[in-house]
Amino acid sequence: MLFDTHVHMNARQFMEDRDEVIKRAFDTGVKYMVVVGFDRETIPPAIEIAEQYETIYAAVGWHPVDAIDMTVEDLKWIESLSSHPKVVAIGEMGLDYHWDKSPHHIQKEVFRKQIQLAKKVNMPIIIHNRDATEDIIQILKEENAAEVGGIMHCYNDSVKYVQECLDMNFYISLGGPVTFKNAPLPKEVAQEVPLDRLLVETDAPYLAPHPNRGKRNEPAYVKLVAEKIAELRGISYDDICKKTTENALRLFQIST
Template sequence: MLFDTHVHMNARQFLEDRDEVIKRAFDTGVTYMVVVGFDRETIPLAIEIAEQYDTIYAAVGWHPVDAIDMTDEDLTWIEELSQHPKVVAIGEMGLDYHWDKSPKDIQKEVFRKQIQLAKKVRLPIIIHNREATEDIITILQEENAKEIGGIMHCYNDSAEYVQTCLDMNFYISLGGPVTFKNAPMPKEVAAMVPIDRLLIETDAPFLAPHPNRGKRNEPAYVKLVAEKIAEIRQISLEELSEKTTENACSIFKIKR
């Protein structure tokens, strides 16, 4: 039993074969998924997919790269959608300093507004972080995000920040990079995160794990992530799968 906590089945890359990809995941042992919507196009589709499958859920939020496009009406819309029974989190949200579409001050404002919204509707948050760790931690602390907690999605930062994230009531989610031969940091993190605060994901269609690196990622490949982490931690795949599924159901408040 595996839980892909972050997948974009609503992406255009799955337009032609979405149902087949989902079936492959189920056949591989992926019991649960959270489909993440992050703009006007992907949010409705995330909910639509979640409505079609009993064990697929949705998260709704606004990606920092597109922060400049978000309006107050969009925020109100996300709040309304947060009441849907299949919506289990607000996000992905955060800061992305790699791309320059949205100025940093606008990203920070949109980030804060979404944290405040999540606190209002009592849902955990999913954090996107690219080259912005210090600012993300500062904002999470200033906004008291610990109150609701959440997930550090596809954590690819140094191990020194892990305890800070744990202290703020966040889970650490690892994806494809933990399998990359030239990526020591995720492996170090995989070894040190307490087992009861660890999650797995694909971020499909992005970041496909080895040996599929460079190809379209899909939720069935979360098993490769789980296998690698189990190897690093020297535990069985069954134990790793069971515990990360238990953790995901806990943060998302899903009854198994």
């Protein structure tokens, strides 16, 4: 039994065959998913999908790339949606210094506001980080994000930052890159993160794991991520499935 903690089943890439993709995931042993909505377009379908499936949940937040587009009304909207019974986290949020659509100071402001909102509604947060690790850690500390904790989504950074994240009550989530031959960092992290703080994800339709790299990703492929982590740690696949699912259920406060 697996829990894909970060998937975009609300993406346009799944418009034609969403139900079939979800069925394939269930048939592969993926029992739970969190569908992430991160702007005005993707939040409503994330909740709609969660409402249709008993073991699929939603996260609602605002992506840093589009931080410049977020209004006060959008933040209030996210707050109102946080009380929905299938919404289990706020995010994804964070900083993205790779793309230049939103100035860094605006990204930081929007990031802080969402952390403050998550603390207000007492929900974990999902962190998007691209080329901004130092600033993200600084803001998480300054905003006392440890109060709610959350997920370092698709962690692809040095092992040296892992302990700081753990100390702030965050889980480390690994996805497709842990299977890439030319990606040593996720492999190192997979071996070092305490088993009770490890999560798995796909980020589908993006970042498909080997041997499907370059193709559309889908939640069934989280099995490939779990298998690779089990190999790297020298433990059984079943143990990885059991522990990462337990971790996700605990973080999202989902009762079974």
